[in-house]
Amino acid sequence: MTDDHGGDVRLTGIAKTYGSFTAVHPLDLTVPQGSFFALLGASGCGKTTTLRMIAGLEEPSAGTVRLGDQDVTRLPPYKRPVNTVFQSYALFPHLDVFENVAFGLRRRGIRSVKRQVGEMLDLVQLGEQARKKPHRLSGGQQQRVAVARALINHPKVLLLDEPLGALDLKLRRQMQLELKRIQTEVGITFVHVTHDQEEAMTMADTVAVMNAGRVEQLGTPAGLYENPRTTFVANFLGTSNFIEAGVDGRSGADLVVKAGGGRLTLPADRCGTAPAPGGTILVGVRPEKIALTPAADAGAVPEGRNRITGTIRDASFLGVSTQYVIDSPVCRDFAVYVQNVERDPRLVPGAEVVLHWSPAHTFGLDAAQDAEAGVEEAA
């Protein structure tokens, strides 16, 4: 990464409305030069509209788009130093692979394109296919042609609109690594739109989670996952368990809450706005952070860990891990993922168990929101 800011994308108060429908609410966003940025959200959340406004394919209803120091808000797409990899590629069916890739260069009046196109096709490993028409290529190959066709122009920003959506799972994983490799190699800013949280987390340096035309949260994949700020993010990225709890008070840097007769602690800096004693809070914890101990061994649980009791309702063996669903007085469907290292034969449906986890893995969210937000979209 460089200190150059020529490839920064700055969206200021950008919004898009269609009649009375607001696709994107006024939005401020800065994508730094050279980063791999993902816009993540369910379909209809406004992520593609945002991308299209950067590309110039959609005119914003308000706000400005800047690339580096240049205001491009009113520039038509063909005057913007930005290229797009379209959903399902939009390759020109009447041109062969070579001419598809050379299209942008030719439009800018560059005559000797042979060497550049050859190099670009080598980068995406399609040197052999140069004279084939797109419809004779496989999905993965077409996808790479689309990337090559955009990248050859050395855009300041490469926009990717669900580029892997049409590929099967295995190929998608492969292309994710490929795209990441290309991005590291060329150092161009990538803005990637996807609804696949795993894809966003694998590839991007920074992820913006969008919901209903707004950015819910922005951060690194690990930051978003470990410390979600809304229930939507907590549920959309992976799975979360929530316990509604009453705030009891503080103990040093920790917040102490009461739930179902027991006490839980969590770091105060992992709560958005720590409510005053007497208020309520949603205490969240990820399923893989929790350990299970049969109730008979409850004494062996180390001190200082958050603990609740429950009954195993369901256990599914997944090879790497076992997923349990646990009925607890504080939460009806508690999900727990346990690595299959040493399987305790007593952990079967109907068994009484103690669930315990480190307070540091606990996060607190505003109890006013819907604990189920984002669950369906993530499915």
Next chain:
Amino acid sequence: MTATLTEAPPTAPAAGEPPRRRGRLTPYWLLLPGILWLIVFFALPMIYQASTSVQTGSLEEGYKVTWHVATYWDALSAYWPQFLRSVAYAAAATVLCLLLGYPLAYLIAFRAGRWRNLIMILVIAPFFTSFLIRTLAWKTILADGGPVVGALNTLHVLDVTSWLGWTAGDRVLATPLAVVCGLTYNFLPFMILPLYTSLERIDGRLHEAAGDLYATPFTTFRKVTFPLSTPGVVSGTLLTFIPATGDYVNADLLGSTDTRMVGNVIQTQFLRVLDYPTAAALSFILMAAILVMVTLYIRKSGTEDLV
């Protein structure tokens, strides 16, 4: 595992079982009506026509097949100006149809929005009236001293067209221009419909992709839209050019003896002069000429390589 799977099919129903055989013949039964139709109304008349073209004799004494191939040569040397005129008028009408039809088809396909169906109906609406009546209407439109001729005269357009030999003096009717106008008008829908079909099939994102890759709207048209619409251009021009070449109604109603096309000659030979061999020979020459031109054209435009 794979081996056992690939070996399994031979146990499938053996060939020759009655239900399968009937299933296999079904396509041919379905083809039968069409084939019969073609034999009775296309193949047989063609054979009859071919034999007529090499007969000699007269109406009173009857015609006999004498393999008199010279009829072809005589017909061609007598009527080559009409042949050339037919091709020239049809070509002019085709070019005009393309120039008028392409923008309209483009508009319907990409810009019409909710007006699309209405405009389509307007394109097809003339077919609700008879071909003859529509052509006769043009007689009124282009009538001497009528508003169209008056306007063209005031704008001195007629001076130019007269100088080019397309019109004569103050008249539009009974000139080449009138015939070409009639042909253009009558065959325009046959140009618009295939153009529209092929334009409408173009994925809108290809326009966006071209714009994204630095193509101005005009370049996008030149490099993406037009090349992708060539199947429509080819079929539209063929559907216009072929019937226009053999047309005689427009030349008959809107033209004069100086604008006779080969269709008029064939019609006269068949129905007035009653020289059947010459008429049949002219028909075959016309057919062969069109076939050659069309083949060359399709070869050149190379449509088979397009999606």
